[in-house]
Amino acid sequence: MTSFVTAPALRISRLEDRYPSGGYEEDWTVQQFCGDWITTNGGSKGIAKAKIDFLDAKLIVHAFGAPASAPIDWGPVVAGIFTDGPNSSRIRAFHAFYDFGFMESYLQAKTEKAVLVVASFNRFKDQSGRANYFSREFFHRIA
Amino acid sequence: MGPLKSSRTEDCPDSPLPQPAQLDIRPLLGTWVNTNASGWGIAKVIISEEKNGAYIEAFGSGSPALIEWGKRPLSTIYAKDVGSSTAMAFDAQYDLEFMDVRMEGNCNLGLLVLACLNVFKDGSGRSNYFSREFFGRKETV
Numbered sequence: 001m002t003s004f005v006t007a008p009a010l011r012i013s014r015l016e017d018r019y020p021s022g023g024y025e026e027d028w029t030v031q032q033f034c035g036d037w038i039t040t041n042g043g044s045k046g047i048a049k050a051k052i053d054f055l056d057a058k059l060i061v062h063a064f065g066a067p068a069s070a071p072i073d074w075g076p077v078v079a080g081i082f083t084d085g086p087n088s089s090r091i092r093a094f095h096a097f098y099d100f101g102f103m104e105s106y107l108q109a110k111t112e113k114a115v116l117v118v119a120s121f122n123r124f125k126d127q128s129g130r131a132n133y134f135s136r137e138f139f140h141r142i143a
Numbered sequence: 144m145g146p147l148k149s150s151r152t153e154d155c156p157d158s159p160l161p162q163p164a165q166l167d168i169r170p171l172l173g174t175w176v177n178t179n180a181s182g183w184g185i186a187k188v189i190i191s192e193e194k195n196g197a198y199i200e201a202f203g204s205g206s207p208a209l210i211e212w213g214k215r216p217l218s219t220i221y222a223k224d225v226g227s228s229t230a231m232a233f234d235a236q237y238d239l240e241f242m243d244v245r246m247e248g249n250c251n252l253g254l255l256v257l258a259c260l261n262v263f264k265d266g267s268g269r270s271n272y273f274s275r276e277f278f279g280r281k282e283t284v
Contacts, residue, residue: 046152072150089270092273128147130147134223
């Protein structure tokens with residue numbers, strides 16, 4: 001006859017201590033991007049905030065440049081959506097493009113643990129002598 | 144020249160810009176090998192400087208041999224800010240006929256972080272996808 005030993009209830013300090021593991025699950029839908037996002041850096045000189053919506057099957061990104069006290073409205077643009085693999089339906093990133101006339105910005109964005117990570121590739125077209133520049137910023141959702 | 148236009152505060156230089164604004168691209172140059180030797184993505188890239196600009200040559204993972212993507216010019220090279228003269232990022236475009244790949248790379252802590260935005264054009268039903276991989280510089284080029 002086989003006997004079984006029942007393990008006592010395991011004590012945990014957080015949900016991820018559970019076995020099988022529990023805890024945070026990544027959102028692989030387009031909803032991971034939707035909402036109002038604000039920079040985690042209060043002194044940011046880059047993107048102050050962004051509003052992202054999914055409307056009519058399009059991801060609409062509406063960004064605002066710093067300063068946060070008087071944000072510069074970049075207006076809404078439609079972003080391209082990318083999965084995490086050619087045979088996957090899991091949404092991994094978006095790519096948005098802004099043409100300001102005097103400069104262009106490509107925004108490459110993804111979420112990690114509910115933080116929006118945006119890398120921007122910024123190219124000047126105005127012959128001002130400014131160097132094209134790269135920046136990477138983090139945002140948390142406020143709504 | 145009038146006041147500089149800006150989309151955000153960091154578009155405005157903190158001090159007068161150096162003239163001429165020539166970027167030092169040496170931080171980008173070299174042979175970069177994927178930190179994940181068994182990855183299914185890009186195995187290796189070579190970034191070089193030639194008389195008429197900088198180029199990237201990418202090699203996709205493959206068996207029995209790597210898949211050569213060919214050499215393409217770096218479309219734009221980026222510094223860390225508007226007043227910097229040191230390159231730290233770039234983008235490049237590959238048209239592989241059946242798909243387009245926009246590469247966006249940046250150097251960070253001795254690594255090349257390479258993101259690819261992959262768009263299929265062949266009607267195969269494959270999803271357009273995003274990849275992000277890390278590369279270490281091979282010392283002996």
